[in-house]
Amino acid sequence: MAQQILLKNSDVPGLASFEVYRKLGGYASIEKTLKNFTPDQVTDEVKKSGLKGRGGAGFPAGMKWSFLDKSTSNPRYFICNFDESEPGTFKDRHIGQLNPHQLIEGMILGSYALGARTSYIYIRGELFYVLRIIEKAIAEAYANGFLGKNILGSGYDLDLYCHPGAGAYICGEETALIESLEGKRGNPRIKPPFPAIVGLYDCPTVVNNVETIANLPWIMNNGAEAYAAIGVGNSKGTKLISACGHINKPGIYEIELGLPVEEFIYSDEYCGGIRNGNKLKAVVAGGSSVPILPAELILKTAKGEPRLMSYESLAEGGFETGTMLGSGGFIVMDETTCIVKNLLTFSRFYHHESCGQCSPCREGTGWMERILHRIENGHGTMKDIDLLVSISKHIEGNTICPLGDAAAWPVASAIRHFRQEFEDHVKLQKCPLSK
């Protein structure tokens, strides 16, 4: 059985309540840290652990913390990005719903390390029932002295708020999240300056993903070395993977980074193989925005080595033959799947969620959706396929925030690996897989 950090006690009834969580050793890291560690030592510990941001980009968390501007006397803010809305990703909801205290414990540790006196959990608007759970947990933490003034007599004050968004994917982008939290329209800001210098209310701010923060208590309890001992290469620790699609056992799995992809898909401990004994066709390994890979490339790299569930191994080969670990939304498709239709669904999502601020993304996402709609319904031409490639190339890298890239990558990769299927749609003037 793999090491469990996030899902360890998730079967325990009533884990969301303070008593049960505390009985299982919860909040011990706060007692230990506030007594024995200075804020900078906590940052060092996180740096040493090798913990990477779990929201998708995989940027080392400790490094991100160290960019925080400490030269001003302005207040600092620590924000938890709970705006999980990437198609295929549903791991954060699980933590918030079943184990909210672990997130709160992580928030206290992070806020202490960064010197934040006010912190926010920005939660996706659709998850209103999770907001209620978290707010109840926050109230319990206040009542037991882990939040509020003078936490455990250490002299450290922290107020924690949970704030719901209004249902926009773009507010998961950290600067759009900050704008939204300030009560403005959720448009991403133009960077630089980065939030570590000019963030919430123009003050230094760090934004981290739910899963990243939920890892902090374990790191402080067991030490950075123990955390760094899990995993492979520069991919340390465990990762929640939300597996969905045509597998026998969809769900959320905690894996040690470095698990072979083949084992993850076929072993009974995890996905349990493809449904009905079908053949694997393609996998989107890290949420809808990462490049799709055909079966042969997801199981083995272009060099013929087995592909592992880690940041480096999944990225091997660049975008030509590789992909990204992303947020851990693992979407498996079997041979009955139409790649064009799947791509149309993704493109419709990005068209719907583009904030409309910068022209390539605003106009390009809609254009790609309309062309894909045409191809899928038998009205496409061969020229349309090349046009799609050229649009995706012109969006990528030319936008304010990464949503443009996220919309362009699936299109470019689907055509790169499954061009034949697009051409079949054009030749047959219908979807070859439709009945």
Next chain:
Amino acid sequence: MSLVKVTIDQIEVEVEAGTTILNAARIIGGGVVPPAMCYYSKLEGSGGKCRTCLVKVAQGSAKDPRPMPKLVPSCRTLVQDGMVVQNITSPEVMEARKAITEFLLINHPLDCPVCDQAGECHLQDLSYDHGLADTQTVEDRRTFAPIDIGDKIKLHMNRCILCYRCVMVADQLTDQRVHGVLGRGDHCEISTHILKAVDNDFSGNMIDVCPVGALTDKTFRFKSRVWFTKPFDAHRECTKCSGKVVLWKKGDEILRVTGRKNKYGELEEFICNDCRFEHKEPNDWQIEGPRKIERHSVIGQNHYEKL
């Protein structure tokens, strides 16, 4: 103020630290100036949205000569000492600009023949310079019905390129925000919230900052093509603004009053609605002389000075 050296398209220029690449290019002038559809020097926070001014930074600075990984918006990127920028000398930039022009046009109605802005439209200029000769789209464009923003301004949302300039004008002019953007993505819409009119003495400046024909002057609509009117600098005593304007005359009749714009289409000063909409009699104004329009080719062809 310390000076920094920056090279744009192999032309070296010394500018004050804290200048943007775009403004450094404007100091050089001529062909190396990137087009700007959303940046407006007098509007705080403008720029970065339209992406037409993307340039390539081949060398970040003398200290850190690494190139920047992506094309950067020149209107929001500050120059560093020793920075090397490529604009028209970079095929990558020119390709991106061509693509952005196409993006801006795929939902634009191209109704120039009936649009009041034609002849002084920045999108027209941009597509003459960087547009394709034909279209690659066959789909329907998004459409909206024209609405009134106040009693003097007409909004044709179909033509809008969402540069946010008018929103920023409204933001800077009034404390009570009534004008903004509704919706998301390509179904975004400029609107006075719930069709409430913008009631402000300076709201007319929204017309002048609009780079396209989305916001037009209802007192001038369909009166004349702009290239048939002759611009004159003029002024009057005004208690609200400087009173310095441009009159657009056809014969002796004043058809339109606008603010004075520089060669990048930016207003020198905001003028009040009183001057703009209410004073169209020749004896309201002291005429200073003909105004030279450098930027817009169509109007620039009118050699009216000799008349």
